[in-house]
Amino acid sequence: MLKQVEGSIAVAEAIALCRPEVVCAYPITPQTHIVEGVGALVKKGELENCEFINVESEFAALSVAIGASAAGARAYTATASQGLLYMAEAVYNAGGLGLPIVMTIGNRAIGAPINIWNDHTDAMSMKDAGWIQLFAETNQEGVDLHIQAFRLAEELSCPVMVCIDGFILTHAYERVDIPTQEEVDAFLPPYDPVQVLDPADPYSIGAMVGPEAFTEVRYLAHEKQRQALQLIPEIAEVFKDVFGRASGGLIHPYRTEDAETIVIALGSVNGTIKEVVDEMRDDGMRVGSVSICSFRPFPLAELKETLIGARNVIVLEKSLAPGLGGVVASNVRMALREAPLPVYTVIAGLGGRPITVASIARVIKGAEKGELPDVQFLDLDEEVVAQEVGRAAETRRSGPTAENILKTLGAVSAGRH
Amino acid sequence: MSKESALQRVKFYQTGTHTVGNRLMDEDSRTVQASMDRSNAITSGHRACQGCGEALGARYALDAAMRAAKGQLVAVNATGCLEVFTTPYPETSWQIPWLHSLFGNAPAVATGVAAAMRRKGRNDVKVVAQGGDGGTTDIGFGCLSGMFERNDDVLYICYDNEAYMNTGVQRSSATPPTARTATTPALGDAPGNVFGTGKNLPLIAMAHNIPYVATASVADLHDLEAKITTAMDISGSRYIHIMVPCPLGWGSAPHDTIRLARLAVESGLFPLFEAEHGEVTQSNKIRRKVPVEEYLRPQRRFAHLFRKGHEDTERLAALQRMADVNIKRFNLLAERESP
Ligand SMILES: Cc1ncc(C[n+]2csc(CCOP(=O)(O)OP(=O)(O)O)c2C)c(N)n1
Ligand code: SF4
Ligand SMILES: [Mg+2]
Numbered sequence: 001m002l003k004q005v006e007g008s009i010a011v012a013e014a015i016a017l018c019r020p021e022v023v024c025a026y027p028i029t030p031q032t033h034i035v036e037g038v039g040a041l042v043k044k045g046e047l048e049n050c051e052f053i054n055v056e057s058e059f060a061a062l063s064v065a066i067g068a069s070a071a072g073a074r075a076y077t078a079t080a081s082q083g084l085l086y087m088a089e090a091v092y093n094a095g096g097l098g099l100p101i102v103m104t105i106g107n108r109a110i111g112a113p114i115n116i117w118n119d120h121t122d123a124m125s126m127k128d129a130g131w132i133q134l135f136a137e138t139n140q141e142g143v144d145l146h147i148q149a150f151r152l153a154e155e156l157s158c159p160v161m162v163c164i165d166g167f168i169l170t171h172a173y174e175r176v177d178i179p180t181q182e183e184v185d186a187f188l189p190p191y192d193p194v195q196v197l198d199p200a201d202p203y204s205i206g207a208m209v210g211p212e213a214f215t216e217v218r219y220l221a222h223e224k225q226r227q228a229l230q231l232i233p234e235i236a237e238v239f240k241d242v243f244g245r246a247s248g249g250l251i252h253p254y255r256t257e258d259a260e261t262i263v264i265a266l267g268s269v270n271g272t273i274k275e276v277v278d279e280m281r282d283d284g285m286r287v288g289s290v291s292i293c294s295f296r297p298f299p300l301a302e303l304k305e306t307l308i309g310a311r312n313v314i315v316l317e318k319s320l321a322p323g324l325g326g327v328v329a330s331n332v333r334m335a336l337r338e339a340p341l342p343v344y345t346v347i348a349g350l351g352g353r354p355i356t357v358a359s360i361a362r363v364i365k366g367a368e369k370g371e372l373p374d375v376q377f378l379d380l381d382e383e384v385v386a387q388e389v390g391r392a393a394e395t396r397r398s399g400p401t402a403e404n405i406l407k408t409l410g411a412v413s414a415g416r417h
Numbered sequence: 418m419s420k421e422s423a424l425q426r427v428k429f430y431q432t433g434t435h436t437v438g439n440r441l442m443d444e445d446s447r448t449v450q451a452s453m454d455r456s457n458a459i460t461s462g463h464r465a466c467q468g469c470g471e472a473l474g475a476r477y478a479l480d481a482a483m484r485a486a487k488g489q490l491v492a493v494n495a496t497g498c499l500e501v502f503t504t505p506y507p508e509t510s511w512q513i514p515w516l517h518s519l520f521g522n523a524p525a526v527a528t529g530v531a532a533a534m535r536r537k538g539r540n541d542v543k544v545v546a547q548g549g550d551g552g553t554t555d556i557g558f559g560c561l562s563g564m565f566e567r568n569d570d571v572l573y574i575c576y577d578n579e580a581y582m583n584t585g586v587q588r589s590s591a592t593p594p595t596a597r598t599a600t601t602p603a604l605g606d607a608p609g610n611v612f613g614t615g616k617n618l619p620l621i622a623m624a625h626n627i628p629y630v631a632t633a634s635v636a637d638l639h640d641l642e643a644k645i646t647t648a649m650d651i652s653g654s655r656y657i658h659i660m661v662p663c664p665l666g667w668g669s670a671p672h673d674t675i676r677l678a679r680l681a682v683e684s685g686l687f688p689l690f691e692a693e694h695g696e697v698t699q700s701n702k703i704r705r706k707v708p709v710e711e712y713l714r715p716q717r718r719f720a721h722l723f724r725k726g727h728e729d730t731e732r733l734a735a736l737q738r739m740a741d742v743n744i745k746r747f748n749l750l751a752e753r754e755s756p
Binding site: 199 | 512515
């Protein structure tokens with residue numbers, strides 16, 4: 001049914017349609033509306049046969065999901081930012097145990113300095129925890145990916161994170177088509193676990209493994225992700241058959257056929273990028289873009305195939321690996337190791353900074369002229385940076401950087417009034 | 418018992434009159450361990466040290482829990498000695514469904530298992546979570562308090578050997594004052610652990626008003642089994658704190674495990690009691706009160722208190738005061754009721 005609805009509520013409804021049996025909740029902005037939404041559906045009786053458990057931390061939230069999943073229940077939780085870090089140990093544990101938990105990340109920056117706005121630092125911090133990571137471009141895709149995520153997780157026995165941009169998606173009211181229960185039931189069979197705590201067939205889950213077999217266990221986790229490379233497009237195909245719309249898959253190329261410059265990004269910013277692509281195409285420039293939907297497993301072959309004819313590749317990413325540059329860009333370079341192309345890293349949108357059409361266009365033109373540095377921070381305020389560097393050089397006790405910058409900005413804006 | 422083939426049946430050999438759980442007593446008074454039909458939840462072949470109180474306590478506790486649950490039991494385990502010595506790769510000692518996730522999350526994992534069982538319509542399956550003192554009083558404390566506060570249907574058992582044994586005997590918040598551990602060495606003016614304010618987890622559990630809290634000891638295995646059985650009959654959050662001497666960490670002889678556990682009880686340092694909904698309902702009376710010295714002296718972790726010519730009388734007196742406070746608080750010396 002078509003609805004004008006907040007992203008979080010749409011996701012909550014999608015979760016309910018997937019009939020989770022245990023949902024654990026701990027609040028953090030911008031994830032709150034999702035678990036509140038699921039909780040309300042349980043309380044109203046619309047989501048039946050579901051335990052909604054309010055816990056005392058994110059660490060407990062995922063731990064409850066681990067126990068529930070190992071006992072054969074379909075388990076779900078959601079978090080963001082600091083919450084994802086707080087549960088980090090359990091994230092790796094669920095990955096290592098191969099428990100098909102689905103978790104939404106309402107992507108948000110990580111402090112310090114504390115910041116509630118959107119970027120992808122949280123998800124990137126867990127990119128190697130053995131979870132599948134899917135990024136939604138729109139709220140519609142957010143809904144669809146969650147439904148696909150349960151099927152994917154359970155077929156592979158591997159946890160899946162569905163990443164939706166905090167605020168930009170979670171808090172945006174958009175038109176979303178919420179499927180019917182019949183459609184979802186036809187697509188998503190009941191959970192049939194590969195391992196389960198059962199007194200009739202007792203075994204030990206989570207036992208110690210030494211050097212004799214640890215490598216093999218880890219190898220199989222890698223292999224599982226490689227299987228996911230096959231399964232993700234297959235599931236997207238089936239989804240299309242049942243629901244009549246394309247969603248998910250590994251990557252979404254946009255006007256890349258004869259493109260000389262291709263911009264790669266994750267999540268909602270692809271909407272803006274496509275706008276730029278259209279405008280530039282109208283001006284006769286050969287530009288395209290690729291939205292990476294599956295960041296883990298990373299679609300090396302598909303990217304290579306899409307990028308091979310281009311002259312410039314720009315990775316516009318909402319995450320930073322301090323001391324290196326881009327997280328996503330490093331992965332993209334891996335895809336191009338046999339066909340080296342210049343891959344530019346553009347760090348953008350950190351802590352919620354808007355990414356504008358004009359700035360993206362400027363970057364693309366820079367790349368085409370060969371003027372783009374290896375790593376660029378989009379719309380960096382050089383003046384503020386220079387002032388702070390100067391202050392730090394002047395006195396030993398220069399104080400906290402973030403505080404100083406806020407003071408500088410405050411003085412500047414006060415002066416403008 | 419479900420799926421008989423998965424379980425290794427117990428064999429008893431005649432070794433003396435009072436072995437294997439008072440088999441000379443009448444049937445009703447015998448321990449769970451005395452029965453050939455006990456589930457043998459942790460079977461032989463595990464790698465615990467000789468004289469390990471934790472291995473003993475866990476076997477008695479889980480076999481009693483298995484009997485109470487009619488074999489429908491799932492155990493969740495925190496990281497620690499019990500987890501490590503029962504699952505030496507590629508073997509396992511567990512004959513029941515068993516899940517180890519992390520060091521600090523056993524209570525939450527157990528909550529999840531219990532929730533799943535309820536949703537699966539398996540109300541007959543009971544859940545036990547277990548951890549060492551470190552996993553319980555320190556790193557798992559937040560999750561445990563959450564489990565209590567929600568009154569989740571889990572029996573949590575803490576095996577208290579008063580330090581982080583699995584990592585090589587470091588101090589935990591359950592380590593007694595003056596005890597030597599690897600991180601509270603017997604050096605300087607006040608060797609061993611400091612006198613803090615203490616962190617009495619059974620009392621903290623009681624402050625959550627959960628339906629049942631008890632302390633138990635491997636010195637009185639019959640009492641331990643009875644408390645487990647009582648706990649298993651109650652729904653909601655239940656907590657049992659078992660003292661389990663550790664020869665390796667305490668520097669004691671393996672054959673002294675039971676003796677030391679008994680001396681801890683008889684000195685008043687480890688009071689045995691039961692509580693319901695935050696109120697103490699019963700305490701086990703001390704039959705023969707002993708000075709704390711009798712308990713401390715055989716343990717090398719307290720050796721610095723008894724150096725020839727340098728007896729640490731001041732701190733020994735402070736430890737005695739701790740025992741005396743317990744005796745008063747839990748009414749451990751009250752007259753036994755006449756028959
Ligand atoms: C998060 C985390 N921190 C530290 C450890 C290391 N560690 C494993 S077992 C253990 C000690 C366990 O002590 P306790 O809970 O008292 O159980 P015991 O071994 O004494 O029975 C420690 C510190 C760990 N596994 N995980
Ligand atoms: S170190 Fe202590 S607790 Fe661990 S196995 Fe040995 S005796 Fe048992
Ligand atoms: Mg311990």
